[in-house]
Amino acid sequence: MTDNPAPRLRPFAQVDVFSAEPYRGNPLAVVLDGDGLDAHAMQRFANWTNLSETTFLLPPTDPRADYRVRIFTGSEEFPFAGHPTLGSAHAWLGAGGIPRRDGELVQECAAGLVRVRRDGGRLAFAAPPLTRSGPVAEADLARIAAGLGLPRHELLDASWLVNGPEWIGVLLGSAEQVLAIRPDYAAMAGLKVGVIGPHPDGSGPGFEVRTFIPGDAAAEDPVTGSFNAGAAQWLIGTGRAPSSYLAAQGTALGRAGRVHIEAAGDDVWVGGSSVSCIEGFVLL
Known part of the structure; x- marks a missing residue:
């Protein structure tokens, strides 16, 4: 565990995923600025939200990616998950994120790079290979x-x-x-x-x-x-x-x-x- 910075206000969104109607899909908590938080702090907050997953957006480490995401359930970190991918992309775009490529953004996660495209009024991710x-x-x-x-x-x-x-x-x-x-x-x-x-x-x-x-x-x-x-x-x-x-x-x-x-x-x-x-x- 590393030392975390002093607590500060960070932009946050709660997104309902796989539904165009609020409160009919699967909710996701998104911390839009996870910079400086260690895994312990992320896990503690994810446990507190009491949702199936909580994500933290970070600067990418791969130059091909638009942003990096860490995905936590209430008890563990996932290398990849689907509704957190779409919900995080939705929140990132809503906060003013601009993809490097028109019509498609690239999310970096522990499982690798995941492409997300605009599909009309929806977002869609390319399913990663099965391990x-x-x-x-x-x-x-x-x-x-x-x-x-x-x-x-x-x-x-x-x-x-x-x-x-x-x-x-x-x-x-x-x-x-x-x-x-x-x-x-x-x-x-x-x-x-x-x-x-x-x-x-x-x-x-x-x-x-x-x-x-x-x-x-x-x-x-x-x-x-x-x-x-x-x-x-x-x-x-x-x-x-x-x-x-x-x-x-x-x-x-x-x-x-x-x-x-x-x-x-x-x-x-x-x-x-x-x-x-x-x-x-x-x-x-």
Whole structure:
């Protein structure tokens, strides 16, 4: 731990991500000037905000990047996460940030450089490569099935989808099954589980998503960019999803998150709307 400077007022925003309507997406706390704060101070503030993630914006160390971000949950630092990427970009632009390249900014995080583009009135990030993918051990799948309250055979497929958070993705047969889950978190202890199932054709969103984090204060995440990124790479890559689709998440929590997925060339873009709900200063 290093010595922090004397506390001072720092610009701050709280952003609702993956929703154009305030208070219907996933909130993110953004400290727009994290200069001089060490990890201990950042972690303490992130724990205090009591949100799923809090970010701190810093000058980049890579000349290709527009800014650098550190991402904290209430208990740990993540190398990458999806809704913090979009929310941080939204806050940075709203504070007057000017990208080095027209139409696209570059965020530096512990996982590397992440491109963020303007997609109409939305922002979208290029999904980072998965650092772990592939089959899930049968013992873990048995625990997940128990935790989801489903027979094992109703888990149609599963894959590790690690791009920062260590997600396990589970495919169900329908969005209705996804929404009916009443999770047993104790049965899934130690696993981060994302579940996805298709909506009927023509019903609006193509897929319904829920993500469960046993042991975390926010056991079900409202809308999860990192999981949707990994799920899109998995499902598009295996032909189970079209190259462009809309995912709904947060329905079971009374939210209305919408995640826009588009595969273009070698990239899978994960996009959504964001809206600033609180702007001001914090003493740090």
